[in-house]
Amino acid sequence: MTSHSWLMLDHESPRYRLPDDLRARDPMGGRDCGWVEQMLPFVRRFSQPGDTVFDPFAGFGTTLLAARLEGRRASGCEVDAGRIDLIRERLARHGLAHGTTLLHASCDALEDAALPPFDLCLTNVPYFGCRWTGAQATSQLYDSPSYAQYLDGLRNVFHRVRAGLCEGGACIAMVENLRIGDRVLPLAFDLARILEALFTMEGERVLVYPHDAEDNDADTRTDRRHEHALVFRKQRERIDLPATAALLDAMRAAGHDFTLFGSFARWQQDPQGMPPADADIHVDADPQRLDTLLRWLQGRGFSVTSWGDPVTVPLHLDSYRGRFYFRADRIDARGALVRLDICYEQ
Ligand SMILES: C[S@@+](CC[C@H](N)C(=O)[O-])C[C@H]1O[C@@H](n2cnc3c(N)ncnc32)[C@H](O)[C@@H]1O
Structure with a gap:
C-alpha cells in the first residue's frame, strides 16, 4: 500500500x-x-x-x-x-x-x-x-x-x-x-x-x-x-495522567460527589503499573446532580458523549438507560487527552 x-x-x-x-x-x-x-x-x-x-x-x-x-x-x-x-x-x-x-x-x-x-x-x-x-x-x-x-x-x-x-x-x-x-x-x-x-x-x-x-x-x-x-x-488511549489527577482534585474541591474506581484508582495506588486509558468514576443517578457535574465539565472545555452521541443538559436520564456511562473528553491544543467515564448505572 x-x-x-x-x-x-x-x-x-x-x-x-x-x-x-x-x-x-x-x-x-x-x-x-x-x-x-x-x-x-x-x-x-x-x-x-x-x-x-x-x-x-x-x-x-x-x-x-x-x-x-x-x-x-x-x-x-x-x-x-x-x-x-x-x-x-x-x-x-x-x-x-x-x-x-x-x-x-x-x-x-x-x-x-x-x-x-x-x-x-x-x-x-x-x-x-x-x-x-x-x-x-x-x-x-x-x-x-x-x-x-x-x-x-x-x-x-x-x-x-x-x-x-x-x-x-x-x-x-x-x-x-x-x-x-x-x-x-x-x-x-x-x-x-x-x-x-x-x-x-x-x-x-x-x-x-x-x-x-x-x-x-x-x-x-x-x-x-x-x-x-x-x-x-483497538488500542489503549494515552491520556494526560497529571492533568487527569488534577481534574479529579478540582472536582472534589468543587463539591462533586463521586467514587473513583477501576484502572486510574489502581494506578494511583501503584504508579509503576499499567498506565490507565481513562478515569472511571461512579456517581448517583440523580439527574440534577448529574446536570450540575456535566455543566461544570462542559464549562471547562469537555465534550460529553454517550456511545458517541453528544449529550446535552438538562438530561433526560431515562433516554440513557442501559448505556451505563457518559464519556467526558478534553483534548488540548497539544493533542493531550483527559478522559473521564462517568458511570451512573452498575
Ligand atoms: C455493502 S454490502 C457488503 C458487500 C461486500 N463488501 C462485498 O463486496 O461482497 C452490505 C451487506 O450487509 C448485509 N447486512 C445488512 N445488515 C446486516 C446485519 N445486521 N448483519 C450482517 N449483515 C448485514 C446486507 O445483507 C449486505 O449483504
Whole structure:
C-alpha cells in the first residue's frame, strides 16, 4: 500500500469480479458488491499471513476472498441466507472455501463462542435507504425505517466487533456520504463518530473510482466517485495522567460527589503499573446532580458523549438507560487527552 492518503482504483479484474451468473441470482443484481482490488491493499497492510480477517457485513464475500487470496483465514457474518450461498459458491470456484467461517447472523447477536477472535475487521457498510428487495430479516440494516435506527444498528454491530477484535487490531470501514431524496446524509462522518467512541482513529484513505459522467459542479449525487476507508485501531488511549489527577482534585474541591474506581484508582495506588486509558468514576443517578457535574465539565472545555452521541443538559436520564456511562473528553491544543467515564448505572 502506498503512503498516499488516496487509492486510485481504475479497473476491476474480471478474474476476481463477482461472476455474472452469481450476480443474476441476487435480488439486487449484486449492485452493492465491492471490488477485491479495493480490499487487497488493506489486507496486506493491516494483517499478516495466517491472521483472521473478519467482515461483519460479508455480502458477496469480497473481503473474504481478498483475505483468502493473501493467505489469511476469513470469517464473516451476513444476515441474508441467499448471499451466504453466493459467498460459499464464489469462494469454492476460487478453491478457497476452506479456512473460511461463515455465520448467517448479525454479529451483534452472537455469543463469544460463536465468533472466534480476529486480527482485522475490514468491511463495506450496508447503506441506509437502499430499498432492499431481498428476504426480510429483523436485523437487515438495508431495511431500517429511520436513519437514527440505522445508526444504532451500525453501533451495535461495531460494539460486537470491538469485543472480538484482538488488542492492537485495525477496524476499517468503507463508507460514503449519502444522498437520499433531496437530502445529503453525512454517513461517513456519522460512522466515524460511532467508531471513535469504540476505537482510536488512525486515519483515512480516500478510494477514488473512475467515472464516465460529465463533470457538473451542481451534481452532488452519491455515485461512488470516491469513498472513505476509515481506519481505526483497538488500542489503549494515552491520556494526560497529571492533568487527569488534577481534574479529579478540582472536582472534589468543587463539591462533586463521586467514587473513583477501576484502572486510574489502581494506578494511583501503584504508579509503576499499567498506565490507565481513562478515569472511571461512579456517581448517583440523580439527574440534577448529574446536570450540575456535566455543566461544570462542559464549562471547562469537555465534550460529553454517550456511545458517541453528544449529550446535552438538562438530561433526560431515562433516554440513557442501559448505556451505563457518559464519556467526558478534553483534548488540548497539544493533542493531550483527559478522559473521564462517568458511570451512573452498575
Ligand atoms: C455493502 S454490502 C457488503 C458487500 C461486500 N463488501 C462485498 O463486496 O461482497 C452490505 C451487506 O450487509 C448485509 N447486512 C445488512 N445488515 C446486516 C446485519 N445486521 N448483519 C450482517 N449483515 C448485514 C446486507 O445483507 C449486505 O449483504
